[in-house]
Amino acid sequence: MLLTAIFLIPLLAVLPAVAIPRIYGWLTRFIALLATFTSMVLSVYLLFTYDGATASPAGYKFDFNTTWVSLESIGLNIGYHVGVDGINLGLVVMGAIVAFAAACCSREIRSQEKEYYILLLLMTGGILGAFVSLDLFLFYFFHELALVPTFIMIGLWGRGEKRTDAAFNITVYLSFGALIALIGLVMLYIQTGAQSFDIVELTAITQSNPIEVSTQGTIFALLMFGLGILVSLWPFHTWAPQGYAHAPTATAMLHAGVLKKFGLYGLIRVAIPLAPKGAATWLDVLALLCVGNIIYCGLVAIRQRDINYLIGTSSVAHMGFVFLGVASLTLIGMTGAVILMVAHGLLAALTFGLSGWIRSKTGTTEIDKLGGLLKQVPFIGTALIMAMMAGCGLPGFGNFVGEFMVLFGSWGTYPVITGLAIWGALIVGAVYMLRAIRNVAHGPLDEHHARLRDADGLSRIAFSLLIAGLLVLGIYPRILTDKIKPSVGKIVTITKAHEKEIKPSKAKTVAVNTAKSEGKNR
């Protein structure tokens, strides 16, 4: 029930928001803040009660399962099944924090506030719902709730002349990815013959009675590319920087921070354990493509002159590390990938929140026109420097932990790619992030911005929350790693058992590597 409440409160808050006359914009805003705040408090409560809760036989806690739609004659069974384990726990907490932060950063919206907050609540409820679902249909259904709000928000409250193009681009791209993934999901349903969309049940069935190898390959490819498009897998990433640059602050925060993690979560939760033999063949391709994310998008980010585009492209580059961790199929690598998903969610929300603040106060996001912000607006300046540092992997922030573990885990499987990734992270990442710090935070202050006032209360709360999250994760990663490890361990064991049949040599290195990493794991 706790999980249901976390995503249902924002969705139910839509009803009073619809009912309130539009002249009371502040009331709608208050409702949105209250709903996202409640949901955040509940999710933090979830984090701290997680250890004490009883787990279902499959290892999910707060498990709740009931039938939603069922028709015997056509073999359709859709359950309302929610639950958390280590993998989605962090994502739910992160999603709820980002949602509240996004609601706090919505001051810039001056017109049609009612519609705006309705859409924001829909988006929030949808994505939180997707993360707690343990039923494939539900999982997809909730994710797609965000599609229309994203489109309208970018178009109506977005920035720049080309926002209509950006809105269409992001919508068509994401629908394409989602449709491919949907076909993969339905194929899974049909091929297992389970007549159920329940992830737990499907995992059990595919264990004892695996799908035919070639079909597994097709399914995995469909899921990998479908979900990959949703995560901006290179070369299907062009929607992301463009869409985020034109989106209003809160939309960019939610989308880049939370929604994008849906595809990665789907890969870890659905694609790999349910089609392990398909994974064994296709993960190499994923590892190759992620070099595109890390190196190519990193180099593209260096060339950006607009802080929004810079952040957008670098967020695409960061996705490469998560892909690498997933592709490594080692305990430490995948744990790192999950940590990185959470950390990046907080980071992306922080950076887009800051760039949104800068844009709404200074009227520009061009790096050349900014400068000296640290002196004029110390809070924003400090937050920006911390965010940029976290982005290039400074120890002490959550991203460092995640990237470090990913590189550790993937070394055994893909040494060359890992070498390239390290170069991409340390050199390329540092170049654009440090340059951005120099040009935006330091240097002479542009005279137009001499009267700039520092962040107001709500923005301070939002940014402090996000930074605090990053720091907690960086200093005390065990808060999540201890919970993630057993859940990821199951998936790695399942997959490796199958991998041995396909690639004996590779499985050996992986096994050795995992044994090593288990010893070292903090």
Place this chain on the structure above:
Amino acid sequence: MNVLLLSLEYMVVLLAIVVVILDFSLPRTRPTLGYLSALGLAVICFFSFTFQIEDGMVTGLAGQTHVSLAFGGAYVLDPTALWFKQFFLIAGFLVALISIGYSRHIESGLSEYYALQLFALAGMMFAASANSFMLLFVSLELITITFYVLVSYLRRQVESLEAGVKYLIMGAVSSGFLVYGIALVYGSTGTMDFAALGEQLDNDLALAKSTMVQVGLLLIFGSLAFKLAAVPLQVWAADVYQGAPAPTAAFLAVGSKAAGVVLLMRLFGSVVSDVTLGWEKLLMILAALTILYGSLCALPQRNLKRIMGYSSIASAGFLLMGFAVMSQSGSTAILYYLFGYLFTVLGAFAVIGVIVKQAGLEDVNSLAGLSQRSPLLAATLTMAVVSLAGVPPLAGFFGKFLIFKAALEQAVSYPAYYALLACAVLGVLVSIVYYFNIIRAIYWSKNPSDLSTIPVSGPVRFAVFTCIAGMIVLGIYPDPFLNIAGRAVAAFSL
């Protein structure tokens, strides 16, 4: 013959006659006739839900009977027929409400407008029960001929007249096909009754594959494709939707299409399965072509009603895809899709009717500023196009999901369905562009010229709220409706 079986049709016809009589005997009642017709339909609709059919036993408020056939076996009241009758009644009721809101646009003969709608509705309800080619033909003609008039009702507008003429010509051609096809089938089998025909063709495969029967059935199929607005007889749809008054176009989109669907379902379900005919490939190709034609042609359009016309063609493609699948899942999906389509399309046309009246323009740009002029209409149209595009959480998504799932089930044994699915995915993607372009026009058009509030009359408001509720409920709580649809098609071998 049992009165109970035909009571729904009788009541609709009676209502139509009452409307016509009141019109000339008590002219003062004219403005209220629309309300009378809507109210009457609401009552009949309520009455239709008291019917229950279990094990061949028909139970209604007026009694019960074991007989389910009438007119010497030409008419049957089975679960499918009942489902479609209820469907048509809901559609008719909502269209009547929309027509009341639209009535100031109709210069003369307003009461006939309502009456003709009721006659068309009666035709659709007979079509739902057609159990022989005779009733099939008669009911289709009743629908088509009333629509010739309904389409050209705005007699001072060239577009409306043009639409009427086009519909007349195409309709006449398709009726010709139908009669010719029936003659060929009758000539080679000697019966018009669906049950007898089905038995004969099942027992004698050579007969089913004979040229005469095949050509005959192909012609019949063609004329039903005309009703559905599917390739190869889809060309009329865009022009007719554009020219016809909004309520007519709405009724055409929902009612006339569903009549085609129920007859196709009878044809392939109880007369002769397309597997027997070896028609899976034909249906697959036609479905793919219809989806692609509808979606691609809608892309460059600017006229709202024309976009709806092409979108209706694309939807016909998805329905045909359900037929091409030939399974219980396919036919259940078709029914569910149709039910969602009912609320979606009527919601869209309710809004379009009001806006067109207000702006005098049918261009997409006439939607500019709608989100400020009338948030209710803006939200309804947005939800309608989102549902048409097949995005959760609205009705259209679940319908499309069921159709995709049915096709994927078949693809396991027959990989050609993957090609069909690829076309469908392409169609959905393209459709997202033109549907979302409508959303763009609603929310962020450049310099809206007029920002005055648009008044929405009571009946239209009621229709709009019903459609919104329908779209949401069918989208997030599909279980009961899916089960009803499943039971309604359980008897078919599809």
